[in-house]
Amino acid sequence: MGAVRVLLVEDDDAVAASLDAPLAAAGFTIDRAENGEIALQRVKGGSYDIILLDLGLPDMDGYDVCRVIRSESTTPIIVVTARSDEFDRVLGLELGADDYMVKPLGSRELIARIRAVLRRSAVTSAESGSSDHLIIGPLNIDLRTYRVQLNDEPLALTPKEFELLAYLAADAGAVRTRTDIIEHVWDANWFGPTKTVDAHVAGLRKKLGDHGWIESVRGVGFRLAAPGDRTP
Numbered sequence: 001m002g003a004v005r006v007l008l009v010e011d012d013d014a015v016a017a018s019l020d021a022p023l024a025a026a027g028f029t030i031d032r033a034e035n036g037e038i039a040l041q042r043v044k045g046g047s048y049d050i051i052l053l054d055l056g057l058p059d060m061d062g063y064d065v066c067r068v069i070r071s072e073s074t075t076p077i078i079v080v081t082a083r084s085d086e087f088d089r090v091l092g093l094e095l096g097a098d099d100y101m102v103k104p105l106g107s108r109e110l111i112a113r114i115r116a117v118l119r120r121s122a123v124t125s126a127e128s129g130s131s132d133h134l135i136i137g138p139l140n141i142d143l144r145t146y147r148v149q150l151n152d153e154p155l156a157l158t159p160k161e162f163e164l165l166a167y168l169a170a171d172a173g174a175v176r177t178r179t180d181i182i183e184h185v186w187d188a189n190w191f192g193p194t195k196t197v198d199a200h201v202a203g204l205r206k207k208l209g210d211h212g213w214i215e216s217v218r219g220v221g222f223r224l225a226a227p228g229d230r231t232p
Contacts, residue, residue: 004027004028004029004049004050004114005028005029005031005046005047005048005049005050006023006028006029006030006031006049006051006052006114007030007031007033007039007042007046007048007050007051007052008023008030008031008033009032009033009036009039009051009052009053009054009062009065010034010054010080011034011035011054011058012054015054015103015105016032018105019052019105019107019110022107022108022110022111023107023110023111026111031046034058035057035058035059035060036059036060036061036062036064036065037060039051039053039057039065039069040065040068040069043069043073043075044072048075049075049076049118050076050077050078050114050117050118051075051076051077051078052078052110052114053065053066053077053079053080053097054080054081055079055081055083055088055092056081056082056083062079063091063092063095066095066096066097067095067096069096070095070096070146070159071146071159072145072146074144074146076098076117076118077097077098077099078098078100078101078110078113078114078117079092079097079099079100079101080101080110081100081101081103082102084102088100093186094158094160095159096159096160096163098117098120099113099117101113120183120184134169134170134172136169136172136224136225136226137226138150138151139169139208141162141165141166143166146159146162148165150209155207155208156207157204157207158203160186160200161200161203161204161207163185164181164185164197164200164204165204165224167184167185168181168214168222168223169224172223172224172225173223173224173225174223175217175220175221175222175223176223177220177221178197178198178221178222180221181197181221181222182196182197185197197222201214201216210227212226213225213226213227
């Protein structure tokens, strides 16, 4: 996988110290940000392969940090936090986190999760090609800035709606199963109902303004194509 640069957003010195040695031994290079403001500055000024984000930061809530990062970057994010409620996990994933782990952390599991997220990210990048844009007819998806335009008009999407649309658009015309979508857009360890996919598809259809963009394939999943390109 090559050298991996990690941004650890953690205000607790003891937790940060406990992760330094195992991550370094696994071949990762670690930069640390002690609060949200520093984290946002580092993300803007640096190039990281993955971000480990604590939610309980001293200056701002980690959810706000996650939201800002995801609005400006596609860098994978793993939330690492003491918050164990299902609501917190779901909210973190909905805001764009790629995985969610509850403290105390096992270093072996953390390293395995990092590698799994990086593999999924690499697959998505390969499917998307080298361009920062996915263009399907009048639909333009900017993977770098998380912006979408339809007929030159901007669409306001949530982070998960954007990631779902980008995943479908990466291989336009191909059918994506609900299981595939959950694994790539949420994560392989998602414990929620697969009906969340249907809810997000419904939201996307409404914003795209034409149900013909996303076709339901009964018993299988969904495919994306311009309305005039649907299969008979």
